[in-house]
Amino acid sequence: MIRGTVVSTVAPSTEQSTGVVDVLLWVALPYVTIAVFVLGHYWRYRYDKFGWTTRSSQLYESRLLRIGSPLFHFGILLVLLGHVGGLVIPDRWTEAIGVSEHAYHVTAVALGTVAGFCTLAGLAILIYRRRTVGPVFSATTRNDKLMYAVLTLVIVLGLAATVAANIVGGGYNYRETVSPWFRSVFSLRPDPHLMADVPILFQLHALSALLLFCVWPFTRLVHMLTAPVGYLTRPYIVYRSRDERLGTRAPHRGWEHRPG
Numbered sequence: 001m002i003r004g005t006v007v008s009t010v011a012p013s014t015e016q017s018t019g020v021v022d023v024l025l026w027v028a029l030p031y032v033t034i035a036v037f038v039l040g041h042y043w044r045y046r047y048d049k050f051g052w053t054t055r056s057s058q059l060y061e062s063r064l065l066r067i068g069s070p071l072f073h074f075g076i077l078l079v080l081l082g083h084v085g086g087l088v089i090p091d092r093w094t095e096a097i098g099v100s101e102h103a104y105h106v107t108a109v110a111l112g113t114v115a116g117f118c119t120l121a122g123l124a125i126l127i128y129r130r131r132t133v134g135p136v137f138s139a140t141t142r143n144d145k146l147m148y149a150v151l152t153l154v155i156v157l158g159l160a161a162t163v164a165a166n167i168v169g170g171g172y173n174y175r176e177t178v179s180p181w182f183r184s185v186f187s188l189r190p191d192p193h194l195m196a197d198v199p200i201l202f203q204l205h206a207l208s209a210l211l212l213f214c215v216w217p218f219t220r221l222v223h224m225l226t227a228p229v230g231y232l233t234r235p236y237i238v239y240r241s242r243d244e245r246l247g248t249r250a251p252h253r254g255w256e257h258r259p260g
Contacts, residue, residue, distance in 0.1 A: 026194075029207075032214075036213075040218060052223070055220050061133045064125055071118055071122030074118060078114075079155075090175075091175045091176075113162055116158060123152060144220065150212045153208045154208045154209050154211075174198070177194050178206065
C-alpha cells in the first residue's frame with residue numbers, strides 16, 4: 001500500500017499570524033491600562049481624599065472660564081456619548097431598531113466633528129487662560145500640564161482620524177474593527193488581529209486614549225467619577241456664638257468706645 005503525503009492548503013489562522021507588537025499593543029496594554037485606572041483611583045481615594053478635587057481656579061479669573069468651561073464640557077459630553085454608542089453598541093442593534101448603517105455613520109460623523117471642534121476650542125481657551133493669567137498659572141501643577149497635553153493629543157488625533165477617513169477619504173467603518181476589538185477586551189477574549197489593518201490615525205487615537213486613562217487617576221480628572229450625593233443627606237451645620245450677651249443690647253459702632 002502506498003502512503004501518500006497530504007499537503008495542507010489551509011492558510012494559517014489570523015490569530016497565529018498576529019505579530020508580537022499587535023499582542024502587546026492591543027492585548028497587554030489595554031489590561032495594563034485598566035489595572036492602572038482601577039488601582040490608581042483606589043489609591044487616590046484611599047490616601048489622597050483631600051486632593052480628590054477639581055482644583056477650581058474660578059476665584060482667580062472667571063471671564064475666560066465662563067466661555068471655555070461650558071464649551072469644553074458640552075463638547076466632551078457629546079464626544080463621550082458618541083464613543084459609548086459607537087464602541088459599546090453593536091451595529092446589528094442599531095439596525096434592529098431601524099437605523100441603517102449609512103444613517104448612523106452620517107449622523108455620527110456630523111455630530112462627532114462638531115462636538116470635537118467644540119471640545120478643542122474650549123480646551124484651547126482653558127489652556128490660554130491657564131498660561132496667561134498669573135494666579136491661575138501659579139496654581140497649575142505638573143500633573144495638570146501633563147493632563148492638558150495628553151487630553152489635547154487625544155482630541156486632535158480623534159478629529160484628524162475623523163476628517164481624514166470620512167471627509168477627505170472615502171470613509172471608514174470603525175464599527176467593524178475597533179468596536180469589536182474594544183468589546184472583546186472587556187469580554188476577556190481580546191482579538192488583536194481586528195486592529196492590525198486599522199488606519200494609523202485610528203490606532204494612534206486609541207493608544208493616546210489608553211495613555212490618558214493611565215494618567216487619569218493622578219490628575220484632576222478624578223472629579224468626573226464623583227458627585228456630591230452626600231450633600232443631600234448631610235445635616236445642617238449650626239453655628240452658635242460664645243457671647244452670652246449677644247442680642248441683649250444694641251451693637252456699638254466701630255468708632256465708639258467700648259467699656260471693658
